[in-house]
Amino acid sequence: MWTMEQHRFRDLGIRSQRAGSGQPVLFLHGAAGLPLWTPFFEAFSKQYDLRVPEHPGFGGSDAPAWIRSVPDMSMYYLDVLDQLDLHGVHLIGHSLGGWIAAELATRNCSRLASLTLIAPAGTRVKGVPSGDNFIWDPEESVRNLFHDQSFADRILSHAETDEEADLALNSRFMAARLGWEPRWVNPALKNWLHRIQVPTLVLWGENDKLFPKAYASTWQDNIPGSRVAFIPESGHLPQVEKPAVTASRILDFLEGK
Amino acid sequence: MRFVCFTLMPYRPLDMAERQKYRSAWVVLPNELYDPEKGANEYESYINHLVSAEALGFDVVAVNEHHQTAYGLMPAPNLIASALIQRTKRVKIAVLGRALPLVNNPITIAEEFAMLDNLSRGRMIAGFVRGIGTEYHATGLNPVFSHDRFHDAHDLIVQAWTRPGPFEFESENYNFRYVNLWPRPYQRPHPPIWIPSQGSAETIDWAAHPTRKYPFLVTFSAHDLVARYLNAYRDRAREYGYEPSGDQLGWAVPIYVADTDERARKEAKAGIESLFNEFLNNPWQMLLPPGYTSLGSTKRMMKMRAALGTRPKHQSIDALMESGTALIGSPKTVIEKIEKMREVTGFQNLVSMLQFGVLPDELAKRNIEMFASEVMPRLRG
Numbered sequence: 001m002w003t004m005e006q007h008r009f010r011d012l013g014i015r016s017q018r019a020g021s022g023q024p025v026l027f028l029h030g031a032a033g034l035p036l037w038t039p040f041f042e043a044f045s046k047q048y049d050l051r052v053p054e055h056p057g058f059g060g061s062d063a064p065a066w067i068r069s070v071p072d073m074s075m076y077y078l079d080v081l082d083q084l085d086l087h088g089v090h091l092i093g094h095s096l097g098g099w100i101a102a103e104l105a106t107r108n109c110s111r112l113a114s115l116t117l118i119a120p121a122g123t124r125v126k127g128v129p130s131g132d133n134f135i136w137d138p139e140e141s142v143r144n145l146f147h148d149q150s151f152a153d154r155i156l157s158h159a160e161t162d163e164e165a166d167l168a169l170n171s172r173f174m175a176a177r178l179g180w181e182p183r184w185v186n187p188a189l190k191n192w193l194h195r196i197q198v199p200t201l202v203l204w205g206e207n208d209k210l211f212p213k214a215y216a217s218t219w220q221d222n223i224p225g226s227r228v229a230f231i232p233e234s235g236h237l238p239q240v241e242k243p244a245v246t247a248s249r250i251l252d253f254l255e256g257k
Numbered sequence: 258m259r260f261v262c263f264t265l266m267p268y269r270p271l272d273m274a275e276r277q278k279y280r281s282a283w284v285v286l287p288n289e290l291y292d293p294e295k296g297a298n299e300y301e302s303y304i305n306h307l308v309s310a311e312a313l314g315f316d317v318v319a320v321n322e323h324h325q326t327a328y329g330l331m332p333a334p335n336l337i338a339s340a341l342i343q344r345t346k347r348v349k350i351a352v353l354g355r356a357l358p359l360v361n362n363p364i365t366i367a368e369e370f371a372m373l374d375n376l377s378r379g380r381m382i383a384g385f386v387r388g389i390g391t392e393y394h395a396t397g398l399n400p401v402f403s404h405d406r407f408h409d410a411h412d413l414i415v416q417a418w419t420r421p422g423p424f425e426f427e428s429e430n431y432n433f434r435y436v437n438l439w440p441r442p443y444q445r446p447h448p449p450i451w452i453p454s455q456g457s458a459e460t461i462d463w464a465a466h467p468t469r470k471y472p473f474l475v476t477f478s479a480h481d482l483v484a485r486y487l488n489a490y491r492d493r494a495r496e497y498g499y500e501p502s503g504d505q506l507g508w509a510v511p512i513y514v515a516d517t518d519e520r521a522r523k524e525a526k527a528g529i530e531s532l533f534n535e536f537l538n539n540p541w542q543m544l545l546p547p548g549y550t551s552l553g554s555t556k557r558m559m560k561m562r563a564a565l566g567t568r569p570k571h572q573s574i575d576a577l578m579e580s581g582t583a584l585i586g587s588p589k590t591v592i593e594k595i596e597k598m599r600e601v602t603g604f605q606n607l608v609s610m611l612q613f614g615v616l617p618d619e620l621a622k623r624n625i626e627m628f629a630s631e632v633m634p635r636l637r638g
Contacts, residue, residue, distance in 0.1 A: 068402075135285070135394060135542055166556060169547075173401060173555075176547035180399040 002037050002045065007053070009080045012062040016053035020045030023113070025090045025254075027051070028077070028097030030237075031121075031133075031179065033058045033171035040239040043247035048090065048254075053080070055100070057174030059167040070096070070122070070178050070186060074103035081111045090254050092116040094239065095211070096179060099186070102219075105200075106192040115200045116250050119211050119236050121184040123218040130184055131210040134176065147207040147235040184211070193222035200226035201253045203246060205234030227253075258599070258636045261351060261608040262310035262625065263319040263509065265329040266303045266337075267536050269615045270295040276327070281539045283326040283391040290327070299330060302618050304340055306611075306625065311348040313629035317382065319351035319608060321453070324359075324388070324395040328536040335369045342377040350377060353453045353474065353509075353608070354384020357414070358406035359396045363431060366410070367417040367438055374443040381448040384474075385411055390544040401548030404459065406430045418447035451606075453509065456486035457554060465493040465501065474507035474608055477537070480581025480598065483508050487602040507606030508598060511583040511613040513620075514627045518586040525585045526574045528616030533572040533582075536614060583613075588631035595636060607636070 002019035017037060025048040029035050034054040044050045056076060057063035067073055077100060081089065089112050093101030098120025105115050124130065133141055143152045160168070200223045204213045213230060220228045229249055231238040238246045271282070272290055279286050307318040320337045323329040331337055334352045341350050350373070355366050374381040387407050393400040409428040413436070416426065422437030442448055452464040453474040464471040473490050475483045487506045494501040511532065513525035545555060577583040584591045598604060611628055612621035 134546060135280075137280075137540055137542055162560075165559070169552065169556060169559070173547045173552060176399065177401040180393075180401065180546075181397050183397070 002041070002050075009083055010076070012056050012064055014053055014056065014061050014080075015059070016051055017041075018049070018051050020048050020050050022048045023088055023090065024048065024086045025050045025092060026053075026081075026086070028053075028091070028093035028100050029055065029058075030095030030097050031171070031175035033168065035240075038240065038243055040243035040247050043243070043251060047251070055097075055174070057177070058171040060170075063170070063174060068177065070099050071103050073100050073178065074107060077104050078108055086111055088113040090114045090116070092118070092250065093120060094118040095236065096121050096175060096184075098122065099184070099189075102193065102196070103186070103189065105196040105198065106189070107195075109196060109198050112198045114198050114254060115196060116203065116253065117200070117219060118203045118239060118246070119205060119208055120202070120219065121179060121211060122186055122189050123215060123222075124185045125212075125214050125218060128212050128214045130212070130215075132183070133210055134180065144209040145236045146241060147205065147233050148241055151237075151241060190218055190222050193219070194224060196223045196226075199253070201250065202226055202228045203238060203249060204228065204230050205236055205238045205241070206230050206232050207234060208236045210236040259316045259504070259606050260314070260633055261317040261319050261507075261509075261606060262307060262313075262315040263321070263351075263353065263608050263610050264303050264306060264612045265321065265323070265536075265610070266299065266331050267532070267614060268296065268299060268327040268330055269617070270299070271327045271535070271615075273531070273535055276535055281391070281543055282328050282536050283323075283539060283543060284394045286327060288325075296330065303330075303612070304337065304344070306618070306621055307337075307341055308344045309622070309625060310629075311345045313625060314633060315348060315629070317349040317351050318345070319353045319382075319384075321353045321384070322356050322386070322388070324392050326391070326395075326536075335373060338373050338381070339376065342373065342380070345380075347380075349380050349382055351382035351451065352384050353382075353451060354386040356386050356388030356392055357410035358387050358403045359392060359398055360410070363410035363413050364417055364433065364436060364438070367414040370414075370448055371418065371438055371440050371442045374448050375440050377443070379443040379448075381442075381444070382451055383448045384451045384453055385414075385471075386453055387549075390546050390549045391539055393546045393549060394543055399548070400546040402430065403549055404551075408463075415447065415450075418442050451507070453507075454486075456482065456489070457550060458489070459551060459554075461486065461490050461493055465490050465497060465505075467497050467499060470494075470499075470501070470505060472505045472507055472606060474509050474606065476509040476608075477511075478582065480594070483510075483581070484598060484601045487604055491603070503603045503605030506602055506604035507608055508602075508604050509608035509610065511585075511610040512591060512628060512632075513583070513585045513611070513613075513616075513624050514588050514591050514632060515623070516587065518590055521586045521590075522574060522578070524620050525583070525616065528612075528614040528620070529574050529577055529583050529585065530572065530614070532614030533577060588627065588635075591628075592632055592635050595632075599636075 054061045098117040099122030202219045234241045320334040322334045409430040423435045451472045454460040515521035611625045
């Protein structure tokens, strides 16, 4: 089972979910905020010490004025790794979290054993626009994340409490701060991806409506030795829509298979 | 009372059936629906309308800035101001306002106003706004930094107008090694600054501050809300230790007058309903992008919105009249409503929008003339 830990990294209070033991796995969540604990995470906690922190400014974590961009956020997570003194970290990031992970890895890979990016933000392909999740209405915003609409139906049928709505709005504000302009991209990032010197796996849902799967090529072309795999019948959240196949892809990668 | 004649310059020939296929008349409405021949006629009509206001006795003519929308055809309002300067002699010209955070070099705004102020020999009024939420979709600018950029840009512009140059300007959002305005503004120390607003507490607090005392205009709100915001400004000023003058309080409101209440209602109906339902109506994702208002304000607004239901309901002319969002009726009816607002708030700047939505030229002309002859004289003094 997982526990919720309360940390203080630098001067910020940060919540973090944690389960299992072994080599460290750090999962950086996407723009929606701290994810629900799902079978995807269970798959890792059987063999690894899995940590899923909530980014500064998201949900209930402190929002500092000095984190204005994803590069800032990646520097913050380098501080976190130093403070925890972790070594051999398998870093996994989804969407916005993938972008943070990639920025971090271009700066300093010394504490990393591997990098896994699931539908990461941060790069683009000219002429292939991303979806605009800031203009989508609440229903579209959910539906456009999934290939299998039964997932969207389930989420939309859940009536949000006031507290949940407030935490979600905190996350939305912080996501906008990091990703509004330029939209979900750091145009300079691709120029530095060659500095990522750890084994890298890029996963993408075949039917991603937010970040089209064509974006996978920029990562593959620029990160030396990286591998790309597509998850069939999945939208932007393969770890939710296809937890078993997504987890086993990553676990095989971590084990060097 | 000071009378301001204001128009948004909406694109009236808009195909409303096509409009309905899109979530908004802003940003996402294809510009293939804009016909330049018809658009050129629109500009001509609206400029004539504003120019006519001078001879009719208005104190100020006013324009404003919006982007990528059929709601208003003035992405660059200073161009219209420049045209108005050439066709008028006495009337003040207000740009209500320029959206400061949307530009990366606010010195250009300082320069343009300084030029206009010279061209008009000191007839300019400079409105400063942040733009509405949709502007942040249209420009791509990050709404989270909107407030900070507004304040930094304001400081830069006022300093550019008043400090001997060249000087260096440093802030979080704007940094310039050389600020040295040529020309300097005609008015000393600088053109009056007005603050149009939807009434956020942060804006009221800032505008009322003793170092600024900027005239504050509440736009397009129900009578009770307008009164509440204007009185909030007055209260804030008193907390700051001074009594605000009526010149600091303004109300921007669509107005239509005709011989009788019935006739006014009949003639204004299509125009006013198109303004609120076709041109202005926006989904909240477009109107309230994250960070555009503070977290606290956004949470309050979202709860209000949730209580009202997600789909904004159709606003009928009767509802708009009932709430006092629009003043429509005989001169007597309209005078009474303005007097009532004056009694409860002491406001002195009436920003009248006498053309609105699809209201055609002929009715706009009759409206502005009757307003000038039957309403304005009764409220003067």
